[in-house]
Amino acid sequence: MLHPNQLNFSGGPGALPQAVLQQVQESIRAVPGVGLSILGISHRSDWFAAVVAELEDNIRRLMALPASYHVLFLQGGATQQFSMLPMNLLAGGREAADYLHTGYWSGKTLPAARREGPVRVAWSGEADGFRRLPQEGEVQFAAEAPYLHYVSNETVEGLQFRRVLGRDDVPRVCDMSSDFLSAPGDYERFAMIYAHAQKNIGPAGVTVVLVKDELLKRMPEDLPGFLNYHTQAEAHSIYNTPPVFAIYVVLLVTRWLLQDIGGLSAMDAINTRKASLLYGALDESDGFYLGRAARDDRSKMNVVFNLRTPQLEARFLEAARQSGFSGLEGHRSIGGLRASIYNGLELSAVERLVEFMERFRRA
């Protein structure tokens, strides 16, 4: 029998690995070696400084990034980065930053950036209903842009880039909130990467920001401390009280990735298997289940699909609930169905879902 936590296909906060949940449970009573609850340990303790240091290292190791990347653990979610980035790199400038508009979440970045300075939308998928991503050569990137911003995985529409975009002479900034640490990649080609924890690597409350030192040097020093990447980098994320609990859980997830899974290539192999099982179930359903995203752009994290009518979708959700599944409803902005299969969701859960979908279709 799988526990309900193992059949949780929620889009976010997402399911966490069972092994990590067990350690979290224990740490609420007492962290091994410390003897205190994780909820009552000082952020100024040596123990916590070591947690932050190990986590910074683990993330660099997993992503094969050199020490020239600062690893920050900030609050305010990905949404705060939508503003904090242009406050630091766009405000007061005359050249427009390049932004891609590929779905719901990149759509949220545009008004936030426009408040701070000029923005050029280099490509938009809006006319196609965000069912596909731009093809190679379809976007002209501006050489003068202070930076390029895009979202690697559109969580709502289930679209994921398989390549790095943009020009090598313009800093690339990417919101990787919903596919962070899901696969290896050319991460050194990015000047800045950010991802909140609550989709793929932990609970809500902390956002990982990776900034290349070269880019940090171009940022102003005079912003308020909390919105200033310099202050945060110098303080190793302990500028004020950080979310100690959330950071600790992210540390446990990175240890799980390194020790239990064996790194990001191994994680990607599992994620690829899960995604191909689910997309296979859609493709072999004779049009009963309709995948939303263009085939080449399908996300390995969020499988978004429809049934022929909203009534049938409601019946599917009800039957799924009765069989122990949760989190399968689509995002409120587009409806339909979505199975989010983040790192923590096991292959056996996807096998169960595929069996259920087949039974439902036959019935």
Ligand SMILES: *Cc1c(COP(=O)(O)O)cnc(C)c1O
């Ligand atoms: C969920 C999500 C967000 C929103 O993040 P918050 O932490 O709630 O601000 C931003 N970007 C992407 C890609 C997301 O999936």
